[in-house]
Amino acid sequence: MPASTDFLKKLRPSFPEQPKAENLSRAYLFNYRRLWTLAVLILLSVALLPLITITVVNYRMTEQAIESESHLRTAKLVANTHRAISYSLTQRRAALDFIIHDNPLQDLQDPARLAELLDNLNQSFGQGFVDIGIIGSDGQQRAYFGPYALENVDYHNESWFQHVQTQGMYISDVFLGFRQVPHLVIAIKRDCPDGGGYVLRASLGIGFFAELLAGLEITGQGDAFIINTEGVLQSPARYHGDVLEPIKLPIPRPADHTEVIAHTTEAGESLLIGYRFIENTPFILMIVKKKEDLLHHWYQTRVKLVLFLTASVMAIVLVIMGMVSFIVGRVSLADEKRLATLHQMEYANKMATIGRMAASVAHEINNPLAIIGEKAGLIKDLFTFKDAYADDPKLGRLVDSIIAAVKRAGRITKRLLTFARNLEAKIEKVNLTETIQEVLSFVERDAQHRNIQIETQIKPGLEALCMDRGKLQQVLLNIVSNAFAAMEQGGKLEIEAAPAAEGRFRLSIRDSGRGIAPEDLHRIFEPFYSTKKNQGGTGLGLSITYTLVQEMGGTIRVESQPGEGTCFILDLPFNPLSSCPEASPCASS
Amino acid sequence: MRILLVDDEVELVSALAERLELRGIEVAWASSGKDALALAESRDFDLAVLDVKMPGMGGLALKEQLAKRHPAMKFIFLTAYGSEQDFKCIASDIGAQCYLVKPVDIEELIAAIKTILGPGKEDK
Numbered sequence: 100m101p102a103s104t105d106f107l108k109k110l111r112p113s114f115p116e117q118p119k120a121e122n123l124s125r126a127y128l129f130n131y132r133r134l135w136t137l138a139v140l141i142l143l144s145v146a147l148l149p150l151i152t153i154t155v156v157n158y159r160m161t162e163q164a165i166e167s168e169s170h171l172r173t174a175k176l177v178a179n180t181h182r183a184i185s186y187s188l189t190q191r192r193a194a195l196d197f198i199i200h201d202n203p204l205q206d207l208q209d210p211a212r213l214a215e216l217l218d219n220l221n222q223s224f225g226q227g228f229v230d231i232g233i234i235g236s237d238g239q240q241r242a243y244f245g246p247y248a249l250e251n252v253d254y255h256n257e258s259w260f261q262h263v264q265t266q267g268m269y270i271s272d273v274f275l276g277f278r279q280v281p282h283l284v285i286a287i288k289r290d291c292p293d294g295g296g297y298v299l300r301a302s303l304g305i306g307f308f309a310e311l312l313a314g315l316e317i318t319g320q321g322d323a324f325i326i327n328t329e330g331v332l333q334s335p336a337r338y339h340g341d342v343l344e345p346i347k348l349p350i351p352r353p354a355d356h357t358e359v360i361a362h363t364t365e366a367g368e369s370l371l372i373g374y375r376f377i378e379n380t381p382f383i384l385m386i387v388k389k390k391e392d393l394l395h396h397w398y399q400t401r402v403k404l405v406l407f408l409t410a411s412v413m414a415i416v417l418v419i420m421g422m423v424s425f426i427v428g429r430v431s432l433a434d435e436k437r438l439a440t441l442h443q444m445e446y447a448n449k450m451a452t453i454g455r456m457a458a459s460v461a462h463e464i465n466n467p468l469a470i471i472g473e474k475a476g477l478i479k480d481l482f483t484f485k486d487a488y489a490d491d492p493k494l495g496r497l498v499d500s501i502i503a504a505v506k507r508a509g510r511i512t513k514r515l516l517t518f519a520r521n522l523e524a525k526i527e528k529v530n531l532t533e534t535i536q537e538v539l540s541f542v543e544r545d546a547q548h549r550n551i552q553i554e555t556q557i558k559p560g561l562e563a564l565c566m567d568r569g570k571l572q573q574v575l576l577n578i579v580s581n582a583f584a585a586m587e588q589g590g591k592l593e594i595e596a597a598p599a600a601e602g603r604f605r606l607s608i609r610d611s612g613r614g615i616a617p618e619d620l621h622r623i624f625e626p627f628y629s630t631k632k633n634q635g636g637t638g639l640g641l642s643i644t645y646t647l648v649q650e651m652g653g654t655i656r657v658e659s660q661p662g663e664g665t666c667f668i669l670d671l672p673f674n675p676l677s678s679c680p681e682a683s684p685c686a687s688s
Numbered sequence: 689m690r691i692l693l694v695d696d697e698v699e700l701v702s703a704l705a706e707r708l709e710l711r712g713i714e715v716a717w718a719s720s721g722k723d724a725l726a727l728a729e730s731r732d733f734d735l736a737v738l739d740v741k742m743p744g745m746g747g748l749a750l751k752e753q754l755a756k757r758h759p760a761m762k763f764i765f766l767t768a769y770g771s772e773q774d775f776k777c778i779a780s781d782i783g784a785q786c787y788l789v790k791p792v793d794i795e796e797l798i799a800a801i802k803t804i805l806g807p808g809k810e811d812k
Contacts, residue, residue: 466700473699
């Protein structure tokens with residue numbers, strides 16, 4: 100499970116929270132989740148819509164082509180079979196026609212001659228003719244040869260006889276007749292010059308149809324059979340019933356050409372039915388094919404096509420999601436860096452402003468302070484050098500306290516000036532102890548008020564370092580301010596410095612404050628991450644500290660136990676003293 | 689030894705002059721570069737204590753003028769602005785012997801004067 104979750108995270112990573120909206124004029128640009136969704140949707144629609152459209156269109160076209168091909172093949176088969184059946188029927192009729200015209204009636208009334216003729220017919224056309232007979236114009240069978248006892252049968256009431264009398268020729272559909280065996284009849288009339296006439300009637304077994312249809316190659320569960328116009332089977336069918344049973348398929352509309360129709364059975368089976376009326380007969384040739392058999396190959400191809408499409412779509416989706424995640428991730432990272440840089444510049448500007456203000460205030464105060472100092476000094480001098488005022492020791496003490504106050508104010512203005520100057524980045528000789536004391540002097544008062552104990556321990560070898568004093572000062576000030584913010588009344592701040600590897604030293608600043616929760620610990624150097632947001636924290640102090648330490652080529656890490664305190668451990672490099680720009684020598688009075 | 693004290697703050701320069709005089713140092717003071725040049729015309733000074741920032745002629749310009757007329761004259765600068773480090777560079781550039789940041793401690797000033805002029809001068 101973790102592996103799959105990781106994979107999903109890669110596809111849709113969690114982006115950093117967008118910075119506070121009120122700070123940004125176009126906050127929506129920083130909504131990376133929305134950007135991600137939008138990019139994925141647009142890319143997916145651009146990539147997938149054409150693919151799916153083309154595939155669907157292509158699919159439809161191929162399916163139609165294959166279906167029409169099946170229609171065509173069925174139609175061709177129907178047409179060919181029709182030609183064969185029609186031809187054999189025509190041939191048989193023509194043979195009978197020839198017999199009736201070639202043989203005089205006397206010959207035909209001779210059963211021996213009939214037997215001979217039947218034998219000749221069967222030799223010419225294969226076994227098909229069952230019997231043969233001559234019927235007079237009165238409907239009486241005059242002569243008969245065949246396996247059934249049909250001599251002297253009277254046909255004059257039969258409808259076929261009426262038909263042949265008027266039309267001269269008749270082909271019956273399959274029926275049982277007197278013999279109770281399915282057969283069909285071909286009858287041909289010859290008119291006599293005296294106005295009368297007689298009819299030659301031959302019956303054919305339905306094996307004749309079966310023989311013709313058996314040669315057809317029909318795949319799968321296909322079927323070929325003959326029905327009459329009432330929809331009764333005239334030949335046995337493989338799947339649609341036996342002879343003289345009605346079929347369950349629709350009876351086609353009469354047409355003089357081959358037709359192919361699609362039909363769905365009640366069982367939901369899709370069929371392709373090709374049919375053709377056989378001219379001058381009551382027969383309809385029908386070839387039925389199951390669509391499933393016809394489209395078998397197409398179905399296989401279709402499965403492959405769908406699989407291929409699915410695989411393509413999945414690959415596209417994965418690639419797009421991966422790419423978008425990568426790009427949006429980079430954008431969010433770049434934005435974060437840019438914002439952090441902007442804020443750092445803002446911070447640097449702010450510090451520069453504070454520096455200028457501090458210098459200007461120090462300067463403006465220095466002059467009046469100097470006047471007060473000199474005047475007080477003069478008063479004291481007068482006490483000292485002239486005896487007139489020496490009697491009043493109280494006055495002397497007052498002047499001393501004024502001078503002491505002026506000196507204290509002077510120290511403050513000097514410290515402000517030094518602080519302002521140090522804001523400029525400059526590699527120079529740094530006394531670590533002095534720099535730490537300078538920074539601590541800013542929190543001295545606070546420490547006294549809140550009874551916070553400050554201990555510094557600087558190991559030997561760190562008296563003269565060559566490094567960026569301004570950055571070191573800011574880093575120290577940020578960490579010390581943070582430590583003070585975390586401590587209550589009566590806390591303890593310990594600062595330790597010791598030489599580490601060659602050209603580096605280690606500085607640890609430990610407070611006894613409330614500590615940092617483990618879940619916050621790994622994020623405290625992130626820009627805009629603050630646990631003091633409600634108390635006006637910007638979440639930038641430690642991020643800037645981190646950047647400054649990195650700019651100095653050092654590292655910073657933090658250890659903390661909630662309720663026990665926090666320790667920042669810095670590992671900082673310094674240059675050899677020989678490479679440091681020397682300050683000009685002057686009287687060190 | 690004779691000292692010329694120049695600062696635009698009259699209150700400051702007069703008090704400082706009086707304090708030096710109380711310590712037996714001969715002092716003349718002026719509150720502008722123009723007055724200081726006039727004073728230097730009439731008398732010789734061993735050393736000048738100049739405020740860097742003054743309206744009109746500043747301490748650095750005044751030093752140029754004074755050094756032209758009295759090549760042997762030494763200089764100490766007073767400043768209320770900038771830091772020690774910054775001023776060290778300026779001071780070495782212009783050949784000042786020393787600088788002091790306001791508010792000035794009188795003992796510091798006297799020590800600086802003695803360092804520059806040497807102990808022998810005092811007896812002269």
